[in-house]
Amino acid sequence: AQSVTQLGSHVSVSEGALVLLRCNYSSSVPPYLFWYVQYPNQGLQLLLKYTTGATLVKGINGFEAEFKKSETSFHLTKPSAHMSDAAEYFCAVSPFPGSQGNLIFGKGTKLSVKP
Amino acid sequence: DADVTQTPRNRITKTGKRIMLECSQTKGHDRMYWYRQDPGLGLRLIYYSFDVKDINKGEISDGYSVSRQAQAKFSLSLESAIPNQTALYFCATRASSNTGELFFGEGSRLTVL
Numbered sequence: 001a002q003s004v005t006q007l008g009s010h011v012s013v014s015e016g017a018l019v020l021l022r023c024n025y026s027s028s029v030p031p032y033l034f035w036y037v038q039y040p041n042q043g044l045q046l047l048l049k050y051t052t053g054a055t056l057v058k059g060i061n062g063f064e065a066e067f068k069k070s071e072t073s074f075h076l077t078k079p080s081a082h083m084s085d086a087a088e089y090f091c092a093v094s095p096f097p098g099s100q101g102n103l104i105f106g107k108g109t110k111l112s113v114k115p
Numbered sequence: 116d117a118d119v120t121q122t123p124r125n126r127i128t129k130t131g132k133r134i135m136l137e138c139s140q141t142k143g144h145d146r147m148y149w150y151r152q153d154p155g156l157g158l159r160l161i162y163y164s165f166d167v168k169d170i171n172k173g174e175i176s177d178g179y180s181v182s183r184q185a186q187a188k189f190s191l192s193l194e195s196a197i198p199n200q201t202a203l204y205f206c207a208t209r210a211s212s213n214t215g216e217l218f219f220g221e222g223s224r225l226t227v228l
Binding site for chain 1: 119148155156157158160163173205207214215216217219220221222
């Protein structure tokens, strides 16, 4: 069965520090991969996605993620955290490339940013 | 206006009551979804619909039912609410032609006493 594992339910960084949120997936075929962000009292919005092509993908608000097939990982990074980045982040995988298959979500990582 | 609108945004009810959460969208997407979010558990799929005549159970459909009244409307019902259905519920849409990206509403917070 397909699955998504996010390492660390809570991550705390200082403002200006590197943000690294980890995501590993299991899939028998190369999947489509997504990161969503949920700000307090809001719905989820897409941060970035990998489908095909370049394995380093850039998203909104300075975030980026790299698809590493050999490590089955899709970690999310941002060089310098800002207070406004405090939110919950969800990694998701679509195990069947193309229009089939429902997204499978990880359990989320809550990011705190300290002044 | 939001592309995916959920009503009500907040609801408190009592055990045994019937509750309906409604979702409407203006994105023109054919696929619609209902998810439940609980702290530490992420999002779990309740029901999904690929078009008006195609409705499917997700991983946690027990205790829930849905109705796809039109392409733009997808409602979730709890026939007899129980306290462990207290959660944040999200509606989402997706175009069948895209790469799987979901578009979410802002959520409906349900509390069952």
